[in-house]
Amino acid sequence: DAGITQSPRHKVTETGTPVTLRCHQTENHRYMYWYRQDPGHGLRLIHYSYGVKDTDKGEVSDGYSVSRSKTEDFLLTLESATSSQTSVYFCAISAGETGANVLTFGAGSRLTVL
Amino acid sequence: TQLLEQSPQFLSIQEGENLTVYCNSSSVFSSLQWYRQEPGEGPVLLVTVVTGGEVKKLKRLTFQFGDARKDSSLHITAAQPGDTGLYLCAGAQSGNTPLVFGKGTRLSVIA
Numbered sequence: 539d540a541g542i543t544q545s546p547r548h549k550v551t552e553t554g555t556p557v558t559l560r561c562h563q564t565e566n567h568r569y570m571y572w573y574r575q576d577p578g579h580g581l582r583l584i585h586y587s588y589g590v591k592d593t594d595k596g597e598v599s600d601g602y603s604v605s606r607s608k609t610e611d612f613l614l615t616l617e618s619a620t621s622s623q624t625s626v627y628f629c630a631i632s633a634g635e636t637g638a639n640v641l642t643f644g645a646g647s648r649l650t651v652l
Numbered sequence: 653t654q655l656l657e658q659s660p661q662f663l664s665i666q667e668g669e670n671l672t673v674y675c676n677s678s679s680v681f682s683s684l685q686w687y688r689q690e691p692g693e694g695p696v697l698l699v700t701v702v703t704g705g706e707v708k709k710l711k712r713l714t715f716q717f718g719d720a721r722k723d724s725s726l727h728i729t730a731a732q733p734g735d736t737g738l739y740l741c742a743g744a745q746s747g748n749t750p751l752v753f754g755k756g757t758r759l760s761v762i763a
Binding site for chain 1: 685687692693694695696697700740742750751752753754755756
């Protein structure tokens with residue numbers, strides 16, 4: 539299996555609380571991504587990173603922030619979780635010099651906001 | 653606006669039947685990828701197509717990239733229960749932009 543792990547795998551939290559999801563890779567890949575997957579919407583890009591401290595927004599970035607202080611870790615933070623952020627979150631990595639190369643996905647983090 | 657439209661959204665067929673899944677767009681893509689996702693797991697890459705008109709085969713799966721690089725299809729011959737899953741197409745409009753995904757086709761193959 540590719541060296542990409544997400545934690546936690548499952549989390550239940552209450553509206554208004556902060557939540558941080560972690561993505562850790564051992565592949566030394568340059569690009570890292572956070573997607574959310576919802577029924578009827580497919581996979582939508584939240585934020586991505588193209589290097590340490592280099593990040594950019596995706597199509598559904600409102601309410602989310604990210605940080606990448608090391609090559610191997612990409613954190614997704616919900617500052618104040620809302621019920622609309624209940625979803626399955628996938629981290630992905632890519633080795634290519636461009637952002638559109640093959641993605642390797644983690645197993646997902648299922649977040650429920652009550 | 654969905655950049656990549658997949659059809660059908662759901663497909664339930666009997667083992668041994670053939671099927672085709674479509675991925676269409678009004679935009680040109682530099683490459684298209686197909687992923688398969690099983691419950692509780694992340695998507696896994698099946699194939700990447702980069703040249704207009706390109707056809708790639710992966711055992712019983714045949715992938716085609718449209719001549720104008722705006723669409724792609726996935727054909728499965730003699731489907732098996734192990735083919736059950738969510739099939740996602742994803743495209744890159746240029747080398748520097750992240751992939752955008754279609755909403756997926758959920759395939760169920762009944763033995």
